[in-house]
Amino acid sequence: MSFENLYWGDIGAALAQTLAMVGGALLLTVLVGLPLGILLFLTGRQQLFQAPVAYGSLSFVLSIIRSVPFIILLIVLMPVTVLVTGTSLGIRGVIFPLVVGTAPFFARLVETALREVDRGIIEASLAMGASTTQTIFRAVLPEALPSLLAAITVTAIVLVDYTAMSGAIGGGGLGDLAIRYGYHRFQTEIMLVCVAILIVFVQLIQASGNRLVTHFSRK
Amino acid sequence: MIRLEGITKSFAGKEGAVVALDGIDLTIAKGEIFGIIGSSGAGKSTLVRLINLLERPTGGEVFVAGERVTDAKGERLRDLRRSIGMVFQHFNLLSARTVAGNVAYPLELTGQYGRVEIAERVAALLARVGLSEHAKKYPRQLSGGQKQRVGIARALASEPQVLLCDEATSALDPQTTGAVLDLLRQINRDLGVTIVLITHEMDVIRRTCDRVAVLDRGRVVEEGPVTDVFLHPRHAATLRLVREAEPDGGSLDAVAASDLGGRAVRLTFTGAAAHQPILGRIACENLVDYAILAGRVGHIRETPYAQFTVSLSGRDVAGAIAGLRASGVDVELQAGIPLPQLEERPRHVV
Ligand SMILES: Nc1ncnc2c1ncn2[C@@H]1O[C@H](COP(=O)(O)OP(=O)(O)OP(=O)(O)O)[C@@H](O)[C@H]1O
Ligand SMILES: [Mg+2]
Numbered sequence: 001m002s003f004e005n006l007y008w009g010d011i012g013a014a015l016a017q018t019l020a021m022v023g024g025a026l027l028l029t030v031l032v033g034l035p036l037g038i039l040l041f042l043t044g045r046q047q048l049f050q051a052p053v054a055y056g057s058l059s060f061v062l063s064i065i066r067s068v069p070f071i072i073l074l075i076v077l078m079p080v081t082v083l084v085t086g087t088s089l090g091i092r093g094v095i096f097p098l099v100v101g102t103a104p105f106f107a108r109l110v111e112t113a114l115r116e117v118d119r120g121i122i123e124a125s126l127a128m129g130a131s132t133t134q135t136i137f138r139a140v141l142p143e144a145l146p147s148l149l150a151a152i153t154v155t156a157i158v159l160v161d162y163t164a165m166s167g168a169i170g171g172g173g174l175g176d177l178a179i180r181y182g183y184h185r186f187q188t189e190i191m192l193v194c195v196a197i198l199i200v201f202v203q204l205i206q207a208s209g210n211r212l213v214t215h216f217s218r219k
Numbered sequence: 220m221i222r223l224e225g226i227t228k229s230f231a232g233k234e235g236a237v238v239a240l241d242g243i244d245l246t247i248a249k250g251e252i253f254g255i256i257g258s259s260g261a262g263k264s265t266l267v268r269l270i271n272l273l274e275r276p277t278g279g280e281v282f283v284a285g286e287r288v289t290d291a292k293g294e295r296l297r298d299l300r301r302s303i304g305m306v307f308q309h310f311n312l313l314s315a316r317t318v319a320g321n322v323a324y325p326l327e328l329t330g331q332y333g334r335v336e337i338a339e340r341v342a343a344l345l346a347r348v349g350l351s352e353h354a355k356k357y358p359r360q361l362s363g364g365q366k367q368r369v370g371i372a373r374a375l376a377s378e379p380q381v382l383l384c385d386e387a388t389s390a391l392d393p394q395t396t397g398a399v400l401d402l403l404r405q406i407n408r409d410l411g412v413t414i415v416l417i418t419h420e421m422d423v424i425r426r427t428c429d430r431v432a433v434l435d436r437g438r439v440v441e442e443g444p445v446t447d448v449f450l451h452p453r454h455a456a457t458l459r460l461v462r463e464a465e466p467d468g469g470s471l472d473a474v475a476a477s478d479l480g481g482r483a484v485r486l487t488f489t490g491a492a493a494h495q496p497i498l499g500r501i502a503c504e505n506l507v508d509y510a511i512l513a514g515r516v517g518h519i520r521e522t523p524y525a526q527f528t529v530s531l532s533g534r535d536v537a538g539a540i541a542g543l544r545a546s547g548v549d550v551e552l553q554a555g556i557p558l559p560q561l562e563e564r565p566r567h568v569v
Binding site: 118123124125126128129130131134138142143218 | 301303
């Protein structure tokens with residue numbers, strides 16, 4: 001095995017693609033998943049806007065999406081992806097299925113995080129004359145911030161995993177590179193380098209996530 | 220200030236409806252400290268939560284400051300809640316905010332105060348509860364008593380007319396409890412805030428309240444000035460709560476007078492009478508002997524009281540009783556009082 005004729009340029013480009021996919025998809029996942037999670041929380045049993053039908057339907061749809069393996073979701077979603085983004089290839093083509101794949105997962109984590117907020121705090125906020133919106137944004141979300149940051153960290157790591165998978169069907173990035181060179185052309189060293197970079201990447205996400213969680217924990 | 224009329228409240232439970240409150244009529248006057256006492260599950264929390272409509276009554280009406288608020292909604296409901304502060308047993312502070320941030324919270328909600336004004340008000344409130352030097356700390360860095368002071372400052376921020384305290388001292392040690400109760404009384408005196416104090420401890424009522432209602436299984440079984448209810452409990456539930464606060468149940472146990480060869484009477488001295496040598500003087504005058512069978516001495520708020528069950532024997536027992544009554548002592552003939560049967564409560568084994 002030799003590392004001399006590695007295509008560092010290709011690896012750099014693939015890393016940039018992975019970063020762009022994870023970053024973009026994470027941003028959109030949070031933007032989509034957070035409101036969904038809040039909705040799940042609010043409509044849940046014994047919660048502020050208890051609504052069994054709304055909760056049940058939303059919960060059902062999210063669970064269905066979550067039970068489809070991501071690689072299959074990628075393929076099934078292709079026509080929709082083309083409709084939404086104009087292409088099923090490259091970063092643009094892959095972010096849509098990534099968000100569809102991870103937003104339900106993130107929404108569940110948000111629901112759990114919000115449910116863990118002490119009911120007494122919600123009650124105190126309402127007793128002080130806060131509206132439900134004020135209670136959510138000024139009391140519940142800030143109280144849940146450490147758990148939400150932990151949820152974002154986990155979701156980012158799942159996204160790293162999914163981007164590698166979506167590389168296989170033309171998404172690009174480190175996963176794509178590893179499969180193309182390592183699997184199809186037997187250049188194991190490229191695969192190893194890609195995997196090593198992914199490991200470091202995931203470790204970095206976890207470590208910075210942990211630091212943020214600790215920083216905002218006031219309990 | 221607060222009037223509850225025919226309040227009922229039931230919750231849907233697994234085995235049918237649970238009736239938490241069953242026909243409550245209460246009037247709480249402006250500026251008083253009104254206690255609501257009852258054992259666990261009596262419905263105290265449900266009752267107090269009805270006043271600021273955290274809970275809606277199943278039946279009956281709620282009036283606050285003369286206004287019917289039973290089905291207040293939206294902005295009207297939020298205005299009502301701003302005029303009623305609430306203090307909780309477990310403090311319910313925002314852990315993500317500092318002490319100052321917690322007190323500022325209700326002020327921020329209204330959107331009608333600028334930063335500077337909020338800061339000034341928060342500083343004044345923290346000074347009132349004696350926490351000025353802790354403004355920048357987070358709740359987890361405070362002791363229980365300090366947390367409750369934050370809770371009280373926060374509840375006072377919107378200058379409420381009423382302060383609801385649901386077991387505000389139940390999570391605190393005796394010394395801290397005393398300090399927090401003193402603070403509440405001071406607030407009542409200085410600001411004229413009407414205070415509704417929920418507790419399961421008679422001691423808290425005795426030290427703090429003007430009037431008290433005893434809640435038992437969703438009903439008010441006894442109500443009146445604390446001096447009356449505390450010194451002359453009538454209902455078995457009240458008696459049990461008073462006994463819990465006394466070693467050996469105080470002078471409340473029925474005494475079989477015949478066994479003692481004398482006339483058993485319960486004497487209650489309140490106010491100045493508690494400090495005068497009335498009993499000795501009257502015993503001498505009437506050539507009567509007395510044996511003290513049971514007793515308790517203390518204060519109800521600032522009013523001193525002494526209550527003894529004594530057995531009187533000798534020359535002129537009837538004259539002694541008349542003399543005691545003439546001196547302002549409340550005399551109850553024990554044999555004539557049918558005391559409710561009390562089950563002996565098992566002692567706690569440590
Ligand atoms: N949200 C609820 N759902 C169902 N039942 C309830 C609910 N809240 C209270 N109850 C019931 O109502 C009754 C009165 O409860 P409440 O909490 O008012 O009692 P409490 O006097 O405050 O007791 P404690 O001293 O234990 O706090 C209890 O039987 C309780 O189980
Ligand atoms: Mg309670």
